[in-house]
Amino acid sequence: MREDTIAAIATPPGTGGISIVRVSGPDAVSVAGKAVKLKSGAALSSLKPWTVRLASVADKDGAQIDEALVFIMKAPRSYTGEDLVEVQCHGGSLVSQKVLAALLEGGARHAEPGEFTRRAFLNERITLEEAEAVLDVVEAPTEYALSQAGRRLRGELGDKVRRWEGTLYSALAAFQAGIDFPEDVDHGSCRAIEEMAAVHKEVAGLLDRAPLGLALTSGIEVCLVGPPNAGKSSLFNALLAADRAIVTEVPGTTRDILRERTEWNGLPVLLLDTAGLRETSDIVETIGVERAERAASESEVIVYVVDSTVGLTGGDKEWIKKWLKQGRRVLLVASKIDATPRRLTEGELSEAAGGSYVMASAKTGAGLEEIRKRVTGWFSRGGDLDLLAPGSARQVDCLRRASSSLGEALSRHAEGWTEDVVVMCLEEALKALAELTGKNVTEETLEQVFSRFCIGK
Amino acid sequence: MTERAKEYDILVVGSGHAAVEAALSGARLGHSVAIVTLNPPNIAGMPCNPAIGGPGKAQIVSEIDALGGEMALAVDSSTIELRVLNASKGPAVQSLRAQVDKKLYAGHMRVALREAGVTIRQGMVTGLRVKSGAVCGVVLDSGEYVGALRVVLCPGVYLESRIIIGDVVRESGPLGEPAAKGLSESLRRLGISMGRFKTGTSPRIAADSIRWDELKRETGALTPLAFSFLSEPRVYNNDVCYSTYTNELTHKIICDNLHRSPLFDGTIEGTGPRYCPSIEDKVYRFPERERHQIFLEMEAKDSEEVYILGLSTSLPVDVQLEMVHSLPGLREARIVKPGYAIEYDRILPNQIKPSLEVVGVDGLFSAGQINGTSGYEEAAAQGLMAGINAVLSLEGRTPVVLERSQAYIGVLIDDIVGNVIDEPYRMLTSRCEYRLLLRQQNADQRLTPIGRRIGLVSDKRWRVFEEKKAMLEKGRELLRVKVGGSEVRDRLRTPNTSLADFFELLPELADLPEEVRAEIELEAKYSGFIERQEREALRLRRYAGKRIPPGLSASQVPGLSREARDKLEKYAPPTIGRALETGVSPQDALILLAYMKNWGAKGGSEGDGE
Incomplete structure (x- = not known):
């Protein structure tokens, strides 16, 4: 009896130092291995069980999400009694949700509430008393809370999902009425197929916007980096419209990272100010620089600030090139454009940042709105913030499964498979949506069959 | 009245499709069995249309056959036309449907009962006898007491039944028999809650009053086919099924007389099936439909009576006649028996175990419409399982409970014992999650080994x-x-x-x-x-399919939340999966699983069937 492989965030939601994302099941290592590579470049499967290594977690396009500690426990000597991979990534719900999303993308199913403990108990790894204790203390505020949060469909998304669901049920009912009452109902499946294709397109479109959903839930991390004294802290204050950072003429004033929450164009933003990137002999500042680099590599958007009276250096171009190569969103900002002389051209900026640059001044406020618009634009695909997006990794997982089953139903139909197979795929899509809406697929279908088709002897 | 010791190992109440399979399995497994019926000539009768099979139902018939039941063999010996439905829609949903000669069908069953040594007694069972929580016999309307170790109730639609035609309401069963009085009350006294369902049928027409040339002939399959794995496939294509459509006039007659329908004036209280609406209901609910298809089915090859499929009604007889006369080919038709609605008592769900034993009365089993189902096939399947489990319990063996992924019969019984059924339950392929596994053609591969272990599969x-x-x-x-x-x-x-x-x-x-x-x-x-x-x-079977033993009381499970305890007591879910559906939390389900595990180890469990 092979179980499938499940994954979930095992630590409480919210901002903590680290988050633990757990994968359990017979394929835990191969599933996790798709997203997790050891820092040495070796595959996860080469990691000796019960040893801890630094690893890098990437999404399916290879863009790095986080660096994490990882270890493998082999069945039956693990918490669940199955093969188990634990990924300890950075805290903060966005990072851990993204790590989880990558693991689900790799083929894991989102764990049901209490499922790890249930498996542990059924595999006789823990006693009932232990299981109860674990469930009380750990499961209730975490996995359960997470799934409950996942169930709480935000209004508009909920409406949308329910509308799709309605269309798909009517398509399923059209097939099913013909199958169960072949003598009464002579249905044409053409319309059902057209409707399914339209829904499929919309679901796929929504999934495209999944980054926005995650951003809406957790906030976009925007990190200001750049050489010392480039005007990052002034920009930080200006963008927040508050005197939060201490601004001086002395390069290297900002040593630790400052974080402030704000809202741009309706999106929650976590803005980070960092130490200037430079070689220095000051130990404290060196640590600050390391932290800045790290913060930049973990953030959603890197805003690279240069002083327009200084110009772009070779070092600046190196940094920007490195991050762009990693597939990161980089916005190049030339600051202090109110001052003279100007030692850079728009052509240079454009070339260095692949067209993504803004000329700004913290003093006059020029370009600030453009910065906000550019940053949020990445998440709303053209700035239309009315677009909806799924909010949690769990919702993304359900929608992804619904979309892929629906896609399969359509392709099986096109290939000429019989209706029973098309209906099976369609039912799988509806079951995935039902995890969001809590419907009973059989009852819903029958209700539709009986109310829409005139059947019976 | 003296109460003697047992006369029979198993006593079956009723003689319909559930009763016949129950009696045959009991007798074939070596026990003394008697059937008590109101009217012996009506054994294995078909008060609705003379057809067996169709989507979902055909699979059940093949499963009964694979386990060693009789229905498929009876069909094959009495088929007058056989069709394959959903031939182009895939193996999962393809199903046979046979139109049978109902006299030949009943004849086949009478012979089978005789050969198996089943005693047939005439009488009405008016009460049950229970001693220290276990059934020990029944009382007949004659005052006679009949002792039995196990009793299987298959009373069909007869329990406190009322037949309704227009404004005429009579206490009566179908086929001109009386309603079964007293048994319902006896069950209530045993603490069993009863509900009320409604079903109906169409008028029968005299064959010689129909102008056949105005109707379209329906043809059967031209390739040899058979229901039973033991039968030689044959082509059955007789001149026995015709079709036509209702028209504007038919609909006008119905609309003009809706106020005389007991369905609309509140006379009928029982819940009717959505899948089997009366013609007045169809016309009322789908006013945009210009016509509805009607099939005319001969009830035997040389039948004098013809069944009108699609014209189920409880309108007054004069309206029925007007309606029939508005149809092509039926302008001068004579109604032999009018259509009618019938209301009857049934056991409310969650009082029947997956073995089909009634909760709270040891040795009492129930099958068929009394359990809330509709259809000959659904009844026969339950009769077979009730008969088998009555024998197994007599012999101290573990009951057989089929899984949802194992058989349509498993789906059927799981649905009726655990679900809230608010209309007569008919099997449909949409109810089955694993249609590609449960094909009609592989029923033998799935179930014959189980039937062999039970002892019903012949050499x-x-x-x-x-x-x-x-x-x-x-x-x-x-x-x-x-x-x-x-x-x-x-x-x-x-x-x-x-x-x-x-x-x-x-x-x-x-x-x-x-x-x-x-x-x-x-x-x-x-x-x-x-x-x-x-x-x-x-994946699902591992947890969700795990059965909660019927004797397990939630109050004896330490550590359960109050909410879970209430839900378990209220709904008595038969499986962990059902418990989760009623809203029992996964944490509580886990505690329950753990308790069941220890409970099983102490020998209190019924086990998981196979």
């Missing part, structure tokens, strides 16, 4: 099964031969290759029997989908 059936199995294995082996670099079975995994494409290369394939070829072809073709359903079934 002959076992031999036929083993021969087919060997042939299937040979066929599967042949499909592993490589042709052009890949195995034949892999090349079949597209919708546009067929087994016949490989006959030239592998002539041995062509030599296999047709049913074996069809089976291995679709096994290969649909293997990807079949495996997917198998995986899903395994």
Whole structure:
């Protein structure tokens, strides 16, 4: 009896130092291995069980999400009694949700509430008393809370999902009425197929916007980096419209990272100010620089600030090139454009940042709105913030499964498979949506069959 | 009245399709069995249309056959026309439907009962006798007491039944028999809650009053087919089924008389089935439909009565006649028996165990419409399982409970014992999650070994099964031969290759029997989908299918939340899966699982069936 492989965030939601994302099941290592590579470049499967290594977690396009500690426990000597991979990534719900999303993308199913403990108990790894204790203390505020949060469909998304669901049920009912009452109902499946294709397109479109959903839930991390004294802290204050950072003429004033929450164009933003990137002999500042680099590599958007009276250096171009190569969103900002002389051209900026640059001044406020618009634009695909997006990794997982089953139903139909197979795929899509809406697929279908088709002897 | 010791091991109340299968399985498994019926000539009668099978139902008939029941054999010996429904929609939903000669069908069953040694007694059971929580016999309307170790209730729609035609309401059963009085009350006194359902049927027309040339003839399949794995496939295509449509006039007559319908004036209180609406209901609910199809089915090859499929009604007789006369070919038709609605008592759900034993009364089993179902096939399946489990409990053996992924019968019983059924339950393919696994054609491969273990599968059936199995294995082996670099079975995994494409290369394939070829072809073709359903079934079975023993009381489980305790007591879910559906939290389900595990170890459990 092979179980499938499940994954979930095992630590409480919210901002903590680290988050633990757990994968359990017979394929835990191969599933996790798709997203997790050891820092040495070796595959996860080469990691000796019960040893801890630094690893890098990437999404399916290879863009790095986080660096994490990882270890493998082999069945039956693990918490669940199955093969188990634990990924300890950075805290903060966005990072851990993204790590989880990558693991689900790799083929894991989102764990049901209490499922790890249930498996542990059924595999006789823990006693009932232990299981109860674990469930009380750990499961209730975490996995359960997470799934409950996942169930709480935000209004508009909920409406949308329910509308799709309605269309798909009517398509399923059209097939099913013909199958169960072949003598009464002579249905044409053409319309059902057209409707399914339209829904499929919309679901796929929504999934495209999944980054926005995650951003809406957790906030976009925007990190200001750049050489010392480039005007990052002034920009930080200006963008927040508050005197939060201490601004001086002395390069290297900002040593630790400052974080402030704000809202741009309706999106929650976590803005980070960092130490200037430079070689220095000051130990404290060196640590600050390391932290800045790290913060930049973990953030959603890197805003690279240069002083327009200084110009772009070779070092600046190196940094920007490195991050762009990693597939990161980089916005190049030339600051202090109110001052003279100007030692850079728009052509240079454009070339260095692949067209993504803004000329700004913290003093006059020029370009600030453009910065906000550019940053949020990445998440709303053209700035239309009315677009909806799924909010949690769990919702993304359900929608992804619904979309892929629906896609399969359509392709099986096109290939000429019989209706029973098309209906099976369609039912799988509806079951995935039902995890969001809590419907009973059989009852819903029958209700539709009986109310829409005139059947019976 | 003196109460003697037991006269029979098993006493079956009723003589319909559930009763017949229950009695036959009890007797064939070596026990003394009696049937008590209101009217012995009506054994295995068909008060609704003379047809068996159709989507979902045909699968049940084949499963009954595979387990060693009688229904499929009776169908094959009395079929007058046979069709394949959903032929083009795929193996999962393809189903046979037979129109049968109802006299021949009943005759077949009477012979089977006699050969099995079942005693048939005439009488009305008016009460149950229970001693220290266990049934010990029944009381008849004559005052007679009949002792029995196990009682199987199959009273059909007769419990406190009322027949309604227009404004005429009579206390009566179908087929001109009286309603069964007293038994319902006796069940209530035992603490069982009863509910009320409604169903109905169409008028019967005199065959010689129909102008057949104005109707369209429906033809049967022209390839040889059979329901039973033991029968020789044959072509059944007689002149027995015709079709036509209702028209504007029919609809006007109905609309003008809706106020006289007991459905609309509140006379009928029972809940009727959505899938079997009366014609007045159809016209009322679908006013945009200009016509509804009507089938005229002969009730026997030389029948004097014709059943009108699609014209179920409880309108007054004069309206029925006007309605019938508005149809093509029926302008001068005579109604032999008017259509009617019937209301009857049934046991409310959650009072029946998956073994079909009634909760709270040891040794009492129930099957068929009393459990809230509708249909001959659904009744027969329950009768078979109730009969089997009555025997197993007599012999101190574990009851057989089929899984949802094992048989349509498993789906049926799981649904009726655990679900809130608010209308008569009919099997539909949509109710079954694992349609690709539960094909009509592989019922024998799924269930005959279980029937053999129970003891109902005869040596002959076992031999036929083993021969087919060997042939299937040979066929599967042949499909592993490589042709052009890949195995034949892999090349079949597209919708546009067929087994016949490989006959030239592998002539041995062509030599296999047709049913074996069809089976291995679709096994290969649909293997990807079949495996997917198998995986899903395994996943669910592991936890969700886990049965909660009926004797387990939630209050004795330490650590359960109050909410879970209330839900478990209120709904008595038969499985962990159902418990989760009623809103019991996973944490509580876990505690329950743990308790069940220890409970099982102490020997209190019923086990998981197979």
